[in-house]
Each structure stands twice: as structure tokens, then as C-alpha cells.
Amino acid sequence: MKKHNYSAGPCILPQEVFEQSAQAILDFNQSGLSILEISHRSKDFIAVMEEARALVLELLGLEGKGYQVLFLQGGASMEFLRVPYNFMKVDGKAAYLETGTWAANAIKEAQLFGETEVVASSKAANFNYIPKDYTIPAEADYFHCTSNNTIFGTQMKSFPKTDVPMICDMSSDIFSRSLDFSQFALIYAGAQKNMGPAGTTLVVIKEELLGKTGRTLPSMMDYQKQIKGESMYNTPAVFPVYASLLTLQWLKKQGGIAGIEKINAAKAALLYAEIDRNPLFEGTAAIEDRSTMNATFLLKDPAHTEKFDALWKAAGISGLNGHRSVGGYRASMYNALPLESVQILVNTMQELERSI
Amino acid sequence: MKKHNYSAGPCILPQEVFEQSAQAILDFNQSGLSILEISHRSKDFIAVMEEARALVLELLGLEGKGYQVLFLQGGASMEFLRVPYNFMKVDGKAAYLETGTWAANAIKEAQLFGETEVVASSKAANFNYIPKDYTIPAEADYFHCTSNNTIFGTQMKSFPKTDVPMICDMSSDIFSRSLDFSQFALIYAGAQKNMGPAGTTLVVIKEELLGKTGRTLPSMMDYQKQIKGESMYNTPAVFPVYASLLTLQWLKKQGGIAGIEKINAAKAALLYAEIDRNPLFEGTAAIEDRSTMNATFLLKDPAHTEKFDALWKAAGISGLNGHRSVGGYRASMYNALPLESVQILVNTMQELERSI
Incomplete structure (x- = not known):
């Protein structure tokens, strides 16, 4: 019987992604090797990574606008940590909008780094709405929000106008709707909703904003190191990145x-x-x-x-x-x-x- | 033509792992769903994770010895960071053996946390041997070594006797040879050599040694939180963990x-x-x-x-x-x-x- 998969994530992917990725496990690019056994430094996989990064910029309309694309590991939860590491200045301050469980988890990590102002929260109403009247302090190093709240079924329909760099966790609605993505300093998303299977995280960064915190960063937390390494500072999650590329190709074909x-x-x-x-x-x-x-x-x-x-x-x-x-x-x-x-x-x- | 894959990692996996994992992408456990689209909280995937964790303990001979098994993300490089977070006390000290590029990278991360003594190094000889005469300071919070050096083709044939908790990066030789694994406080390994495809990291920890540093840990760095979450504090790398389970099952069949x-x-x-x-x-x-x-x-x-x-x-x-x-x-x-x-x-x- 045909299945109708409403899973909240990991979730349904296009049937052709299942077929193409299964085939690549048996024989990738007619190389006689499996996608699971090739080096991430092989010509064939470097081509996968480059196409995936380019396609993300193309689909988001961010080509030539100073953005870099990374495929990292750890899920959005790891970005909760990388964000303050890379954006909160020593003795700086961050502003967060609390619209659900994941936003609250992001706030908890930022608090380990410094002053973290929650500009608004819908917690008292069990997060059943998106707060709209709030002020983002002008002196904040960044403003963080969550575009879609999987658990509570809410979604930000518009984003504040602010001069503070805006960082958005788009894990559960990226690639689903048109937005001016250039309003964001950083966008991140666990792959496992609209982009691919679990195991890789998409990060899209306005590069010029990096390197301004005065912090010494651990290598794996440092977006600049990951950019320099072209998402291969260490071995990336080869198969999840490949299946994400297939999903992005499918999306392009849908218009x-x-x-x-x-x-x-x-x-x-x-x-x-x-x-x-x-x-x-x-x-x-x-x-x-x-x-x-x-x-x-x-x-x-x-x-x-x-x-x-x-x-x-x-x-x-x-x-x-x-x-x-x-x-x-x-x-x-x-x-x-x-x-x-x-x-x-x-x-x-x-x-x-x-x-x- | 038959291929003979000598890739240093990601690397060759058993042919039956390719076949079984490709099949699971088309239809997992005859559920009508792909392994790529099921929830990590589904009964079927929880069973995968539990079997994988149990099989690791069984294969390493660590059952009933107080060890916990985790499947995390980020590769061994992320453990270079998690290790000092979880084991180096505030104002503490770590001891490292420098036997190659990866050991040197691990040392660099530890230095961000506190005093890091390199007890011996073969760097001057381009790491073409394993140093053997060195003293591990009794006051060190832990001693870190790398069991096999992929780049330089060297391998530790024995490990020092010490009362200091011993931590070993076994990325490139875990599951390849018999050792008394209970001599280690912590073993970690990127999956992509003997355990599975790239995208998950195995961590095996003597649980009683955790929580003693006096540090406040970010959630994603905290082994205790990951243990409590049974490797699902957040969405794990579902497919890499599944393919790792298949590889462990194959290993068991090889004796x-x-x-x-x-x-x-x-x-x-x-x-x-x-x-x-x-x-x-x-x-x-x-x-x-x-x-x-x-x-x-x-x-x-x-x-x-x-x-x-x-x-x-x-x-x-x-x-x-x-x-x-x-x-x-x-x-x-x-x-x-x-x-x-x-x-x-x-x-x-x-x-x-x-x-x-």
C-alpha cells in the first residue's frame, strides 16, 4: 500500500532521491565504487560538494552577494553553539526571539557566552503564536530567530527590519517559500526536512561579518576555518551531502x-x-x-x-x-x-x- | 573490472553492507518507507541504535564494565574538542603523545583549555616512529594518544601502564585487532575506516569518569547529556549509524x-x-x-x-x-x-x- 509519510523530520524525500542514492551506493557515477567507499578528496566527491554549494546559492538567490555555503555536522543544535562562538563579541551581547523549544535551546547555549537578551517570548502561551512587537537592541552583536517552529506549528511570516545582523534557524522551512534571503547574516538548517537525510547541516554565511569577536575559536567551531576548508576541514558526511545534492537538483526541476x-x-x-x-x-x-x-x-x-x-x-x-x-x-x-x-x-x- | 579500493578513508566496506543499505533506502524493514525518511524516534530506528551500541560493547569485550557507547557527529576532530571539555579540569593539565598530524591537531584544541604537556613527539623524524620512552605526569587529568597514524603508517603496538585516565583516538584501527580495551577511559573513532561510512563518530566512555572537571559544558559538548539522550540528544546521523550497524554485524560474522x-x-x-x-x-x-x-x-x-x-x-x-x-x-x-x-x-x- 502507498504510504503517506507525515513525519516531522527526518521526513519524506522525493522518490527519485531514494532511487538515485540507492544506485550510488551500489555504483557511484559508473566508477565501480560505492559512494560510501570513495575518498571525500576524490574528484567525483569534490564535484558533488561544489555543485551542492553552488545550487544552494542559486536556489536562495544569493549568488554574487558575498555568501558562503557550508555543509557541516552536528545538526542545528551544534549551530546553537557555533553562532555565539562566531558572532558574540567578548563582553558583547546577543538578542534572541523565543518562539519554541528549539529557540529556547539556542538561547541556553548563547547564555554560556555572555549577555543574552530575550526580546520577546510566547512561552506563556505554549508557543502558539509568534511575538510581533519587540525591540532589538541596537548594540546587540546579532539577533537570532527561528523561522518555523516544528513542534508548535507556527511560522514567522515576516522578519524585523534591523541593522543588527540577523541569524535565522530555518531547519524546518528552508527551501519551502520565497524570502529575501539577503536580509540574513547567517542562515542554518539541519538537512533532514526539505534538504536531505539526517547527518548534515547547511550553513549560509555573509562572509564579511566573520572574525570580529576577539575570541580564539576551537577549529571545529570556526566558520572561517570551515570556509577555508571548503566544508572539508575534516571528513564531511559524504552520503548525507550527496543525498542533499540530489534533493536540491529535484527542487530545481520543480521550478x-x-x-x-x-x-x-x-x-x-x-x-x-x-x-x-x-x-x-x-x-x-x-x-x-x-x-x-x-x-x-x-x-x-x-x-x-x-x-x-x-x-x-x-x-x-x-x-x-x-x-x-x-x-x-x-x-x-x-x-x-x-x-x-x-x-x-x-x-x-x-x-x-x-x-x- | 573488479576494483581494489585502497582509499585511506572513507574506504572500502563489505559488499553486503552496500547491498543491504541500498535496499534499506528503497524499503527499510519492509515498512514501505526508506531509512532516509523515517523518524529517529521510530521504533525501528531506536532498535538500530540500541543494537549498534550493544554490538560495540560486545565486540570490544566491554560488556558490564561501566562503559557507555555514543554515536555522535563531527568526526574525530570534534572529539579533539569534546575531550578537553569533558576531561580537563579547570586549572588542570593534560598529557598528549604526538605521533602524527591528527595527534598534533588534538593537542592544538587542548591548549585552548589549559596546560597541555606533550610527553613525547616524533615530529622531528616526520612521525616515522612511535616514541616509547616517556613519562606521563601523575597529576595529569588524562593522557591522550593516537593508536594508528593513517598518514605515516605507524601504529602503537602497546600502551603505557598509568593511573592517569587514558584516552585514545582509534579512528583508523578500531575493530582491527585484539586489545584490552578496558585500559582506556575513553575511545573514539570516526566511523569511516573499519566501522562504516563517513558521518558518525563512535565514542566509548567509562561513565564514572565524567562530570569531574568543574566546567559548565555547552549541551552538544557534554558526554553526560549525550549518554542521557542515548545518542539522540538531537537528531543523529540516521543512515551512517545504520550502515555502521550493518558493518558491525558483518564483523561479528567474521568471528x-x-x-x-x-x-x-x-x-x-x-x-x-x-x-x-x-x-x-x-x-x-x-x-x-x-x-x-x-x-x-x-x-x-x-x-x-x-x-x-x-x-x-x-x-x-x-x-x-x-x-x-x-x-x-x-x-x-x-x-x-x-x-x-x-x-x-x-x-x-x-x-x-x-x-x-
């Missing part, structure tokens, strides 16, 4: 971000319309902040849980359970999830309604 | 470390015998310190280079070029390289001799 954005908008519109229409369900996030990537919703009457769960499981849907901090359901509709899968989910919601 | 050690010894004996016998070649490492994993050797007369390179390339051999710091050739004979491949290399060396 890039502009192309996929239309499909993502259609998927989100379809599901949220049903959540709002169907008397059995309700959304948990503030309507104006609803994420196009992760829709969080509840059954108004928990008594229907068993029946609904049986229905969507029977339809081949997986990964729909909500995070324990919110409960209910979370439908993650990343780039590779087809509109058809959302229609199947909507059908089961209507089936539940009819059956009661 | 574990004791089984593979015999084959590794036969491979090394065959190649070193030819290096010593053949008048055209010479080894670069001190004979008593020769690595069973990486054999480094030169053509006595560089004029034969073109001819020899053509011969081994024609035989299907790849990855034989030496590292730029040593030159000549490096034959990396990791666990998955069959004895047959070494025989092919020896044949080309003899062919060269006959042709001159």
Missing part, C-alpha cells in the same frame, strides 16, 4: 523555491480549510502564524481518538502523532509530500465526521 | 575482532614482505611500529613512478597514492579489504621488478 512554494501553499490551504470546516477538529496555532510546513491540530473530543487513529492508519498515513508538548496531531507537509497525500488525510477527517 | 585480526595480519605480512624483498621499494615507517592498516612505502628510484602507476591502475587498484606529507604510496588495508586485493598489489610490484 525552485517559487515552484514548490505554490504546491506548499495549496497543501496547507487544503488541510487548514478542513481543520477549520470540520466540527470535530481545531487548530492549535494562532491563525495568522500558521506554518505551511507543520499543521498542529486536535480532536475537540478526545473520545474520537481511537477511531480517527484507526482511520488514518488504514489509509497508509504515518507520522501524524503530535509532539508531546502539544498533543493531538501534527501533519508535516514538507516539500516532498505530494498534494495527494494531504487529500488522503482530509478524506479520513471527513470520513470520521460522517461516521459519528 | 569478531579475533577473526578479522588474523586476516589483517596475513594481509600486512604479505605486503610488508614484498616491500622488504623487492629491491625497487622501501618502507617509510620504523619496522617495529609498522601499521597493519596503512602501509607507507616509496619507489627507491622515482623514475619508475609512471610505469608503476600505470601497472596498478591497470590492475583495478585505486586510492594508492601517498599523503602529500610522506609522498610515495599508501596501501590502506582496512577490515573489508580482501587478502586477494593485497595479492593483486604484490603482483604489480613484482611485475614492475620483472619489467625493469
